[in-house]
Amino acid sequence: MLSTFVRNLKMCAALVVLSAHALFPQPAAAQAYPSKPIRLIVASAPGGAPDILARTVAQKLSDSLGKQVVVDNRAGASGLIGAELAAKAPPDGHTLFLATTTLFAILPNLEPKLPYDPVKDFVSITQIAIASNVVVINPAVPAKSVAELVRIAKAKASSIKYASAGNGTPAHLAGEMLNLMAGIEMTHVPYKGAGPALIDVLGGHVQLIITSPIAAGPHITSGKVRVLATTGATRSPGLPDLPTVAETLPGYEITQWWGLSAPAKTPPAIVTRLHAEVAKIVNLPEVREHLSRDGAVAVGGSPQEFDAFIAAEHARYAKVIKQAKISPGS
Numbered sequence: 001m002l003s004t005f006v007r008n009l010k011m012c013a014a015l016v017v018l019s020a021h022a023l024f025p026q027p028a029a030a031q032a033y034p035s036k037p038i039r040l041i042v043a044s045a046p047g048g049a050p051d052i053l054a055r056t057v058a059q060k061l062s063d064s065l066g067k068q069v070v071v072d073n074r075a076g077a078s079g080l081i082g083a084e085l086a087a088k089a090p091p092d093g094h095t096l097f098l099a100t101t102t103l104f105a106i107l108p109n110l111e112p113k114l115p116y117d118p119v120k121d122f123v124s125i126t127q128i129a130i131a132s133n134v135v136v137i138n139p140a141v142p143a144k145s146v147a148e149l150v151r152i153a154k155a156k157a158s159s160i161k162y163a164s165a166g167n168g169t170p171a172h173l174a175g176e177m178l179n180l181m182a183g184i185e186m187t188h189v190p191y192k193g194a195g196p197a198l199i200d201v202l203g204g205h206v207q208l209i210i211t212s213p214i215a216a217g218p219h220i221t222s223g224k225v226r227v228l229a230t231t232g233a234t235r236s237p238g239l240p241d242l243p244t245v246a247e248t249l250p251g252y253e254i255t256q257w258w259g260l261s262a263p264a265k266t267p268p269a270i271v272t273r274l275h276a277e278v279a280k281i282v283n284l285p286e287v288r289e290h291l292s293r294d295g296a297v298a299v300g301g302s303p304q305e306f307d308a309f310i311a312a313e314h315a316r317y318a319k320v321i322k323q324a325k326i327s328p329g330s
Helices: 001-021 050-063 077-087 103-109 146-155 170-182 194-202 211-221 267-283 285-293 303-322
Strands: 038-042 069-073 095-100 123-133 136-138 161-164 187-190 207-210 225-231 256-261 295-300
Touching: 038 050, 038 146, 050 069, 050 095, 050 123, 050 194, 050 211, 050 256, 050 285, 077 095, 077 187, 077 256, 095 103, 095 123, 103 170, 103 256, 103 303, 123 187, 123 211, 123 267, 123 303, 136 146, 136 211, 146 225, 161 170, 161 194, 170 187, 170 207, 170 303, 194 207, 194 211, 207 211, 211 225, 256 267, 256 303, 267 285, 285 295
Parallel strands: 038 069, 038 095, 161 187, 161 207
Antiparallel strands: 095 256, 123 256, 123 295, 136 207, 136 225
């Protein structure tokens, strides 16, 4: 009799617990992650280095997480549209953002009122890669070196046009630094991403772009553009035969980097898992080899290391922008 009573009491208790779970669902962080497809926002058009890197990571991350990672290109306003969208997304790990030099280190030094804060509105996951840019020209320009390009630009005044992925992007800063240090006046033509900018260099509508070797690599190989130099302080490990711009113009240096971030308040457990997965991906031999072949170096460091790197880059570009006297409308 007593045992029957006890059994009935346990059954009632179990039903109460089940009812409580039904009425009060577990927090999102406690549920299995990911529970639906993940959106990776890229704040530029398809075809540029950010898009290429994002799709490489997204494909392999889809396999490792068991849910599709979809690249969502949101170009425009030098990336502000995509950055704002990502900053305001729910912090549940199902929206990620490709952080770039432009959005996290350059524009915060140019625009006093951005629609996002790279520190307050995002949490770092990992730095994916870093690369020296390359100076590439349409083959119709008869320059085989940076020195020859400078001579042509001086002779033709402002008839040489250089493309960029938008105002305030690394390509914009790189072109203005070249103008400043070489004493030339190339005309800046901004685009909505490196992809469209490269297309117009290929077509001869603009003569030059200083961009990522990841984006320019296939066109260099095919001979559709001519590469003159890299933009790091030293020669690129992936392109050791190319001289640096600094070998002609001492002190010239521009690099580009990309990383993975998520909206602020994304649960730490999700950030930790995403860091582990993406770090494994960027350290895969085939991924490292692909990046190296295109002149980039894989990173995959911790969220804390990425935070410190972003802070240092922000300070470095503040000095560059002040020295080159670059404004948002330049």
